[in-house]
Amino acid sequence: xxxxxxxxxxxxxxxxxxxxxxxxxxxxxxxxxxxxxxxxxxxxxxxxxxxxxxxxxxxxxxxxxxxxxxxxxxxxxxxxxxxxxxxxxxxxxxxxxxxxxxxxxxxxxxx
Amino acid sequence: xxxxxxxxxxxxxxxxxxxxxxxxxxxxxxxxxxxxxxxxxxxxxxxxxxxxxxxxxxxxxxxxxxxxxxxxxxxxxxxxxxxxxxxxxxxxxxxxxxxxxxxxxxxxxxxxxxxxxxxxxxxxxxxxxxxxxxxxxxxxxxxxxxxxxxxxxxxxxxxxxxxxxxxxxxxxxxxxxxxxxxxxxxxxxxxxxxxxxxxxxxxxxxxxxxxxxxxxxxxxxxxxxxxxxxxxxxxxxxxxxxxxxxxxxxxxxxxxxxxxxxxxxxxxxxxxxxxxxxxxxxxxxxxxxxxxxxx
Amino acid sequence: xxxxxxxxxxxxxxxxxxxxxxxxxxxxxxxxxxxxxxxxxxxxxxxxxxxxxxxxxxxxxxxxxxxxxxxxxxxxxxxxxxxxxxxxxxxxxxxxxxxxxxxxxxxxxxxxxxxxxxxxxxxxxxxxxxxxxxxxxxxxxxxxxxxxxxxxxxxxxxxxxxxxxxxxxxxxxxxxxxxxxxxxxxxxxxxxxxxxxxxxxxxxxxxxxxxxxxxxxxxxxxxxxxxxxxxxxxxxxxxxxxxxxxxxxxxxxxxxxxxxxxxxxxxxxxxxxxxxxxxxxxx
Numbered sequence: 001x002x003x004x005x006x007x008x009x010x011x012x013x014x015x016x017x018x019x020x021x022x023x024x025x026x027x028x029x030x031x032x033x034x035x036x037x038x039x040x041x042x043x044x045x046x047x048x049x050x051x052x053x054x055x056x057x058x059x060x061x062x063x064x065x066x067x068x069x070x071x072x073x074x075x076x077x078x079x080x081x082x083x084x085x086x087x088x089x090x091x092x093x094x095x096x097x098x099x100x101x102x103x104x105x106x107x108x109x110x111x
Numbered sequence: 112x113x114x115x116x117x118x119x120x121x122x123x124x125x126x127x128x129x130x131x132x133x134x135x136x137x138x139x140x141x142x143x144x145x146x147x148x149x150x151x152x153x154x155x156x157x158x159x160x161x162x163x164x165x166x167x168x169x170x171x172x173x174x175x176x177x178x179x180x181x182x183x184x185x186x187x188x189x190x191x192x193x194x195x196x197x198x199x200x201x202x203x204x205x206x207x208x209x210x211x212x213x214x215x216x217x218x219x220x221x222x223x224x225x226x227x228x229x230x231x232x233x234x235x236x237x238x239x240x241x242x243x244x245x246x247x248x249x250x251x252x253x254x255x256x257x258x259x260x261x262x263x264x265x266x267x268x269x270x271x272x273x274x275x276x277x278x279x280x281x282x283x284x285x286x287x288x289x290x291x292x293x294x295x296x297x298x299x300x301x302x303x304x305x306x307x308x309x310x311x312x313x314x315x316x317x318x319x320x321x322x323x324x325x326x327x328x329x330x331x332x333x334x335x336x337x338x339x340x341x342x343x344x345x346x347x348x349x350x351x352x353x354x355x356x357x358x359x360x361x362x363x364x365x366x367x368x369x370x371x372x373x374x375x376x377x378x379x380x381x382x383x384x385x386x387x388x389x390x391x392x393x394x395x396x397x398x399x400x401x402x403x404x405x406x
Numbered sequence: 407x408x409x410x411x412x413x414x415x416x417x418x419x420x421x422x423x424x425x426x427x428x429x430x431x432x433x434x435x436x437x438x439x440x441x442x443x444x445x446x447x448x449x450x451x452x453x454x455x456x457x458x459x460x461x462x463x464x465x466x467x468x469x470x471x472x473x474x475x476x477x478x479x480x481x482x483x484x485x486x487x488x489x490x491x492x493x494x495x496x497x498x499x500x501x502x503x504x505x506x507x508x509x510x511x512x513x514x515x516x517x518x519x520x521x522x523x524x525x526x527x528x529x530x531x532x533x534x535x536x537x538x539x540x541x542x543x544x545x546x547x548x549x550x551x552x553x554x555x556x557x558x559x560x561x562x563x564x565x566x567x568x569x570x571x572x573x574x575x576x577x578x579x580x581x582x583x584x585x586x587x588x589x590x591x592x593x594x595x596x597x598x599x600x601x602x603x604x605x606x607x608x609x610x611x612x613x614x615x616x617x618x619x620x621x622x623x624x625x626x627x628x629x630x631x632x633x634x635x636x637x638x639x640x641x642x643x644x645x646x647x648x649x650x651x652x653x654x655x656x657x658x659x660x661x662x663x664x665x666x667x668x669x670x671x672x673x674x675x676x677x678x679x680x681x682x683x684x685x686x687x688x689x
Contacts, residue, residue: 019295045265048257048261048486048487049487049488049499049502050487052487052490052497052499053487053490055490056490059492074499074502077497077499078490078492078497081492081495081497082492119416120446121416121417121448122415122416122446123416123417123418123574124416124417127599147575149414149574149577149580149606150414150415150574150575150576150599150602150603150606152415152599152602152603155598155599155602170485171485189511191506191507192506207585207613207614208581210504211485212485212486212504212506212508213483213485213506213508214507214508214511217483217508217511217512249577251576251606251607251609251610251613252576252580252581252609252610252613252614253577254581256575256577257549283416283417283445283446283574283575284445284446284573284574284575285445285446285544285546286445286544286548286549286579287549287550287551288575288577289445290547290549304658305658306658306659306660307448307451307452307658307659307660308446308448308451309658311446311448311451312446312448315445315446315546316446318546318547319546319547322546322547336651336654336655336658337658337659340658361651366597366626369597369598369599370597370628372598
């Protein structure tokens with residue numbers, strides 16, 4: 001299953017990014033194999049309407065869950081409609097740290 | 112980085128002079144932004160030294176190529192913003208009214224309309240005593256001030272990402288430039304004044320703020336000019352559980368310091384300077400608590 | 407005649423000048439006062455009266471999911487990111503929509519029609535026998551002021567004498583208000599902020615071809631720089647209102663200078679004569 005983390009850099013060691021729509025990178029981990037893909041967010045600099053566009057990237061990559069700190073209302077609506085589960089991570093650690101917490105089921109699922 | 116925007120609802124309550132004074136008084140490393148891009152005044156109090164300017168390109172606007180235009184008028188008929196005018200035989204796009212929607216490009220049967228980038232402002236990056244200042248100039252009459260506000264904030268966040276505090280001088284109003292300013296900020300300090308307009312506009316700007324997530328704080332400027340209204344505002348803030356963290360008296364030294372081009376806290380001891388020092392101390396407290404809650 | 411009262415800088419006293427001018431003129435003739443500061447309208451606070459309120463709506467797209475093929479053309483076309491097309495649904499974000507109608511035009515399946523969406527209101531009242539007050543108010547959270555200003559102005563389209571109180575600043579709402587006016591009063595204060603923003607406001611008025619004159623408000627007598635600016639730019643300085651705590655107090659509590667101190671009506675009447683000359687409509 002593909003799980004997406006918002007990140008400040010392009011590897012799982014990078015610090016996680018709290019915001020979704022303007023996150024510099026999306027790190028997509030394949031939970032079965034442990035492999036990852038880093039996508040640079042083309043909307044990171046956008047002025048408005050970025051949330052839904054960022055959500056479309058996740059949909060295009062067949063992501064099933066998003067782990068992030070702050071997901072705006074519009075993005076949330078798109079993710080929910082696409083059936084992508086959202087989890088909250090705000091501890092400020094690395095993507096790997098967030099991923100460990102997700103695997104251990106210690107993250108709170110957000111509505 | 113904690114993001115603090117100083118806003119007001121009603122214009123002219125004293126945001127800019129207070130922001131300049133806070134820049135002098137608040138501790139830590141700062142980056143400053145003037146998001147009142149229609150009428151950016153913060154630079155008049157901070158003696159900035161310009162480092163560089165960048166052109167700001169707003170939304171693309173439509174351009175009609177007269178060589179291809181067949182004068183069918185379809186563009187004018189479909190434009191909902193009244194941006195297409197007829198000048199004799201020629202059809203022209205009014206840059207003041209074009210919203211960049213591109214409908215005209217879609218309906219033109221002769222492919223005579225294209226969307227072109229246009230410079231609608233300039234972003235300036237300057238150095239001040241207390242840190243870098245990002246400020247901008249919008250071409251008067253140009254739209255998209257919300258987009259320029261966003262670009263100003265983005266520049267500050269990117270260039271000075273390790274600063275402790277991002278201090279923003281905001282625009283008046285409750286529309287798109289204000290919304291763009293408070294989007295993503297951690298705290299909003301609303302500067303109001305004791306007048307019926309001030310109270311009315313305070314309530315509206317609080318309503319807009321509540322659609323985001325900032326911690327909302329209030330300060331009353333020129334509070335002694337109308338004590339009964341000051342009291343009304345204080346009572347309202349208490350009912351709404353919004354902390355009132357500053358009360359600044361009317362003080363002619365404020366205008367004098369603006370004329371000298373310095374923050375009022377640099378113009379000698381005065382009742383206004385003293386009151387702003389108390390405001391700054393309360394704000395520092397708020398910032399520390401905020402930092403603790405997040406960390 | 408259509409007269410705008412604007413400033414550039416906020417808080418210089420536009421509303422005060424507009425309200426007092428309207429009050430004074432309505433003693434002798436029919437006047438319409440429009441509050442075009444739709445983000446923070448406050449003229450109604452100075453003229454309390456029973457009123458009628460009408461919603462202002464803008465057209466927004468509605469997608470018929472049975473006709474929609476989810477081709478994504480509307481999402482691709484929308485310059486504002488208001489449409490998101492998923493494999494089985496289309497999501498629409500109203501606060502991003504500019505009501506341009508583009509999506510309805512590009513849809514190849516006729517799956518989009520438009521419905522009205524409320525963005526604010528206009529309120530009409532008659533606080534005095536000869537004074538009609540139109541106030542535009544943008545619903546909080548809505549970003550776009552211009553459609554409301556346009557609607558408010560249309561309500562006064564056939565009125566003989568119209569005064570428009572403008573929002574601060576120099577961008578879209580101000581352009582919309584000033585456009586079509588015969589003259590503009592720019593209210594300023596003799597401070598560096600006032601001067602700085604006055605230049606911007608003068609520029610906007612000039613670009614729109616609206617002749618402008620200046621009123622200095624809250625003057626402490628140190629108006630030299632503003633007067634020089636007027637001479638340099640060939641703009642008339644039409645009136646000076648001194649800084650006076652009593653005047654400030656009258657305004658703060660919601661009263662009008664010309665109502666509380668009727669002797670001020672002469673000064674505002676004289677201001678109007680100058681505006682008429684500025685507009686080329688001497689009376």
